[in-house]
Amino acid sequence: MQYVSTRGGMEPSNFSDVLLEGLAPDGGLVVPEAIPSVEPETIESWRDLSYAELATEVIGLYWTDIPRDDLAELCRAAYGEQFKADMVVPLTPIDQMTALVDLSQGPTLAFKDMAMQFLGEALPYVLKKRGETLNILGATSGDTGSAAEYAFRSKPNIGVFMLSPKGRMSRFQRAQMYTLTDDNVHNIVVEGVFDDAQQLVKDLNGDLEFKAANSLGTVNSINLGRLIAQSVYYFWAWLRVTTGIPAEQRADFGVSFAVPSGNFGNIFSGQLARQMGLPIDTLVLATNENNVLDEFFRSGEYEPRSADNTLATSSPSMDISKASNLERFIYLVLGQDQTKLADAWQQLDATGTLDLSEHQPRFQQEFGMVSGTSTHEDRVSTIRAVYEKAQVVIDPHTADGVTVARGFQKPEQPMLVLETAKPEKFGDIVNEALGFEPELLPEFARLLELEQHTIDMGVDAEALREYIALHHV
Ligand SMILES: Cc1ncc(COP(=O)(O)O)c(C=O)c1O
Ligand SMILES: N[C@@H](CCOP(=O)(O)O)C(=O)O
Numbered sequence: 001m002q003y004v005s006t007r008g009g010m011e012p013s014n015f016s017d018v019l020l021e022g023l024a025p026d027g028g029l030v031v032p033e034a035i036p037s038v039e040p041e042t043i044e045s046w047r048d049l050s051y052a053e054l055a056t057e058v059i060g061l062y063w064t065d066i067p068r069d070d071l072a073e074l075c076r077a078a079y080g081e082q083f084k085a086d087m088v089v090p091l092t093p094i095d096q097m098t099a100l101v102d103l104s105q106g107p108t109l110a111f112k113d114m115a116m117q118f119l120g121e122a123l124p125y126v127l128k129k130r131g132e133t134l135n136i137l138g139a140t141s142g143d144t145g146s147a148a149e150y151a152f153r154s155k156p157n158i159g160v161f162m163l164s165p166k167g168r169m170s171r172f173q174r175a176q177m178y179t180l181t182d183d184n185v186h187n188i189v190v191e192g193v194f195d196d197a198q199q200l201v202k203d204l205n206g207d208l209e210f211k212a213a214n215s216l217g218t219v220n221s222i223n224l225g226r227l228i229a230q231s232v233y234y235f236w237a238w239l240r241v242t243t244g245i246p247a248e249q250r251a252d253f254g255v256s257f258a259v260p261s262g263n264f265g266n267i268f269s270g271q272l273a274r275q276m277g278l279p280i281d282t283l284v285l286a287t288n289e290n291n292v293l294d295e296f297f298r299s300g301e302y303e304p305r306s307a308d309n310t311l312a313t314s315s316p317s318m319d320i321s322k323a324s325n326l327e328r329f330i331y332l333v334l335g336q337d338q339t340k341l342a343d344a345w346q347q348l349d350a351t352g353t354l355d356l357s358e359h360q361p362r363f364q365q366e367f368g369m370v371s372g373t374s375t376h377e378d379r380v381s382t383i384r385a386v387y388e389k390a391q392v393v394i395d396p397h398t399a400d401g402v403t404v405a406r407g408f409q410k411p412e413q414p415m416l417v418l419e420t421a422k423p424e425k426f427g428d429i430v431n432e433a434l435g436f437e438p439e440l441l442p443e444f445a446r447l448l449e450l451e452q453h454t455i456d457m458g459v460d461a462e463a464l465r466e467y468i469a470l471h472h473v
Contacts, residue, residue, distance in 0.1 A: 001061070003033065004031060007342040014064070016063070019223065020134060020217050022222055023222050050079075052076045055118070059229060074125055091241065094389065097413065099416055101237045101417070101418050103233060109424060110146070110422070112147030113147050119225055122225060123158065134157070135158075135468065141319055142168075142425075143421060162186065162188065168193060169317075171427075172425045173425055175450070176447055188454070201218055220324070221325055222324055227265055227268055231272045233418075260318060260397040260398060266418060271367060284415075289311050289313050289373065292323070299357060300355065302356065304322040314429045330356065378399070379403070379433075380433045383433035387433070
């Protein structure tokens with residue numbers, strides 16, 4: 001299997017190269033030359049596999065340049081005891097036709113662990129084989145940062161430079177990241193929003209000389225490895241929810257997923273699974289008040305917003321107005337035509353907007369994608385309603401997913417809402433909704449008391465370059 005850039009400026013590469021490369025050299029995003037397809041019988045044959053075994057099968061369709069036994073070993077290590085639930089990803093019903101897909105059983109209590117624990121095994125494996133080092137430059141709105149830091153903190157020959165937006169994360173998220181004292185972890189707090197931080201990541205990774213001199217890479221969902229690892233749990237959840245139905249009806253049994261969205265990585269992983277042949281009926285995209293993506297899916301017009309127009313909300317990890325992975329989706333919409341995509345992006349850069357309204361009907365008809373917006377009031381009332389009905393406490397991002405899912409529920413069809421974080425990370429809004437904060441395990445409560453270590457910076461590519469040049473591994 002070979003990989004290319006959405007914009008056409010990358011020699012076909014293998015998956016190991018793509019893991020280290022992160023962003024494509026032409027500034028585009030890496031995509032498979034062709035998305036592999038999986039027959040219904042093959043999916044059925046995966047029904048009784050463990051999560052690690054299923055990950056080996058799905059990721060193995062993409063990572064074809066290493067021995068299968070090595071991949072199986074990496075997946076066993078990635079999906080082991082660091083996940084609290086034995087089955088790694090349990091499903092929790094919240095009413096008759098709706099269940100949460102609990103993706104937050106990992107060490108940092110958010111869905112980012114699902115792919116980051118895998119990259120925490122995969123990247124050192126490739127680096128060791130090649131005798132190379134890697135400096136991960138990342139941007140976070142709260143969860144990618146801690147997942148990456150916990151996955152890579154103990155790894156030799158890897159540095160982590162994580163940019164986070166000042167004053168835009170929850171108290172728990174800040175404590176989880178900023179209390180780390182490992183020499184290879186650098187928490188750089190930027191005077192801006194997540195989109196500013198993500199732009200810095202792209203700018204430095206796009207400077208090929210600097211990138212090579214400092215062995216730069218990234219583990220944001222810019223890195224295709226993240227998305228492939230995330231597509232595994234769509235297969236897993238579908239297999240779990242269809243187990244009770246008669247075998248002869250399973251093959252094309254449509255299930256819908258609702259996905260709290262920001263950088264469009266999680267839902268694009270679902271789109272990949274759908275294109276591979278998983279019977280996903282609808283992918284419901286949920287945004288908070290920063291609803292550029294909802295606007296796009298409803299109108300076909302894409303108009304990213306400035307930092308000043310990006311609100312600080314009570315689902316802060318989704319406070320994103322320029323979703324990286326939308327480029328991968330638009331690439332599919334434009335028929336995987338790299339010239340058309342590159343032209344579209346030039347137009348977007350020049351005018352600040354992209355008009356794809358002629359394609360808008362296809363978003364639902366061909367790609368099964370619909371969308372909606374949720375507000376603070378929605379989050380509060382949904383957290384309360386789910387607790388009253390099912391005695392399950394959900395976090396505000398998952399609440400965005402449940403709120404929007406309600407508008408697209410079809411009779412007799414399961415709706416699976418991806419639970420993207422645990423409520424412990426967002427105590428304030430849970431308290432507002434329920435009158436109590438989720439109890440913290442001692443290991444997490446302790447973090448809130450520890451000293452925090454950060455480097456403060458403006459949105460300043462030069463200052464960042466200097467810092468990395470001085471501190472890289
Ligand atoms: C808790 C939580 N929910 C939802 C999202 C949105 O996911 P994505 O950026 O993949 O769209 C994020 C961040 O990405 C997150 O941290
Ligand atoms: N919400 C994310 C933002 C970065 O998303 P990624 O999936 O591209 O890493 C976060 O919590 O940091």
